[in-house]
């Protein structure tokens with residue numbers, strides 16, 4: 235898929251306020267600092283697209299972008315912020331759960347995992363939760379250029395090995411680098427294929 239056009243649409247505080255669900259939708263989520271904005275910009279070929287959703291006031295909202303007038307890319311607020319109050323966390327959880335479980339046009343969640351680390355509990359818990367809710371997702375191992383390939387492979391394998399203990403089928407996974415544009419074609423091909431269905 236060639237990206238002809240990618241534009242910011244709106245930031246919504248709840249699933250009810252999101253745009254009409256009349257287009258296939260792909261959401262991106264991961265812990266803060268995982269490289270989500272960089273990945274979204276890399277995929278869309280725009281340097282500062284995801285800056286909009288990272289601007290103050292919008293980091294806790296559901297941010298919609300429209301790509302090629304054809305599908306929505308959604309930037310979801312990250313999890314794992316250290317400095318967040320209990321009540322803020324509850325609000326985030328409710329918004330995300332509602333969005334993930336009620337958004338009928340949602341095709342796939344890209345769950346971003348930092349490829350520099352061994353599996354983190356918070357990421358495992360999040361994918362297990364998606365499994366319980368039966369929400370389709372794929373894994374994206376980010377910042378692959380920052381590690382030796384052997385280390386990236388080891389971290390990916392360790393993550394999948396943990397999943398294998400409880401999951402019957404493993405999700406598709408991608409390895410990406412925003413600086414090297416690694417994984418871009420694979421992710422766009424995946425989206426193209428899903429859009430055909």
Ligand code: GDP
Pocket residue numbers: 265266267268269270271272273288312376377378379380410411412413414
């Ligand atoms: P977000 O908080 O998840 O949106 O993360 P950002 O996209 O802002 O990235 C966090 C930091 O990691 C920034 O300093 C980025 O420049 C850096 N970063 C993100 N992706 C990559 C990558 O693929 N390679 C390298 N080398 N650095 C990255």
